[in-house]
Amino acid sequence: MKLAFIGGGNMARALLGGLLREGAAPGDLSVGEPLPAAREALQRDFAVRVTGDNAAAVAGAVAVVLAVKPQEMAAVLKALRPSLATPLPLLVSIAAGVRTRDIAAWCEGASVVRAMPNRPALVGAGATALYASGDVDAAGRSLAEQILRAAGRTVWVREEAELDIVTALSGSGPAYFLLLAEELANGAIALGLEPATARLLAAQTLYGTGMLAQSDPDLAAQRAAVTSKGGTTAAALASFAAQDFAGLVHRALKAAADRSAELGRN
Ligand SMILES: NC(=O)c1ccc[n+]([C@@H]2O[C@H](COP(=O)([O-])OP(=O)(O)OC[C@H]3O[C@@H](n4cnc5c(N)ncnc54)[C@H](OP(=O)(O)O)[C@@H]3O)[C@@H](O)[C@H]2O)c1
Numbered sequence: 019m020k021l022a023f024i025g026g027g028n029m030a031r032a033l034l035g036g037l038l039r040e041g042a043a044p045g046d047l048s049v050g051e052p053l054p055a056a057r058e059a060l061q062r063d064f065a066v067r068v069t070g071d072n073a074a075a076v077a078g079a080v081a082v083v084l085a086v087k088p089q090e091m092a093a094v095l096k097a098l099r100p101s102l103a104t105p106l107p108l109l110v111s112i113a114a115g116v117r118t119r120d121i122a123a124w125c126e127g128a129s130v131v132r133a134m135p136n137r138p139a140l141v142g143a144g145a146t147a148l149y150a151s152g153d154v155d156a157a158g159r160s161l162a163e164q165i166l167r168a169a170g171r172t173v174w175v176r177e178e179a180e181l182d183i184v185t186a187l188s189g190s191g192p193a194y195f196l197l198l199a200e201e202l203a204n205g206a207i208a209l210g211l212e213p214a215t216a217r218l219l220a221a222q223t224l225y226g227t228g229m230l231a232q233s234d235p236d237l238a239a240q241r242a243a244v245t246s247k248g249g250t251t252a253a254a255l256a257s258f259a260a261q262d263f264a265g266l267v268h269r270a271l272k273a274a275a276d277r278s279a280e281l282g283r284n
Contacts, residue, residue, distance in 0.1 A: 024085060
């Protein structure tokens with residue numbers, strides 16, 4: 019089963035690496051990528067078929083993963099449409115904010131799945147939400163899910179508008195956790211800890227907590243497990259609550275979701 023990628027950047031590399039780890043044959047994966055240095059790196063790192071000609075990349079593919087920047091999508095698809103064989107391959111777009119109806123308009127007749135992965139996909143620990151337009155059949159959904167699952171966990175949403183919330187939550191989410199870790203380290207430095215020690219402990223705490231959260235998604239229970247009554251954690255959590263931490267986070271999330279919707283409209 020042949021898969022093609024248009025765009026051979028960071029996200030494409032994350033997915034290619036995952037698919038190969040799961041046993042895909044390099045000869046079944048092809049990439050259309052304009053930059054010679056990027057093509058060389060793809061060839062060297064993955065031994066997949068690489069070309070600067072997108073039409074050649076999609077030949078014989080059952081699905082095409084669109085992994086270019088959102089602003090490049092219209093031009094890429096309009097140029098690609100005449101080269102697509104019938105029946106058209108499934109299009110799986112990972113471009114942030116680009117709507118399925120626009121993709122289907124730029125590539126007439128195509129069935130489209132939109133996926134919103136996140137940066138931890140680069141280490142195989144991505145969180146991806148998927149949305150399928152109405153004309154995608156069960157086989158198409160399963161294929162798209164299989165591709166994205168190569169870079170982490172996947173979940174389906176029923177409405178395309180939910181992807182704006184997903185973008186705010188898991189898409190931008192790594193930055194929120196990193197900001198918290200960064201400020202925890204800064205706070206510890208201000209209290210007198212060596213900077214390198216503070217940063218190492220903050221980063222490792224983020225990593226380990228992520229592993230715990232993944233093994234049991236009951237986040238409140240996980241938090242309760244480290245919070246004894248009258249203890250140190252309880253003192254910090256009370257300070258957070260007194261300053262409306264929940265409200266602060268909810269407002270930030272809404273700002274990101276609103277911005278995602280706005281970018282999609284443009
Ligand atoms: N990185 C993330 O955390 C993340 C998360 C969620 C979604 N996404 C989405 O994933 C997509 C890819 O992101 P990325 O981080 O992988 O970006 P990236 O590293 O910049 O990759 C995009 C690749 O597409 C290539 N390209 C440009 N024009 C092309 C064309 N006409 N035909 C074929 N390839 C072309 C670029 O080549 P040049 O370098 O020569 O321009 C580049 O190698 C974006 O749409 C982004 O919104 C990314």
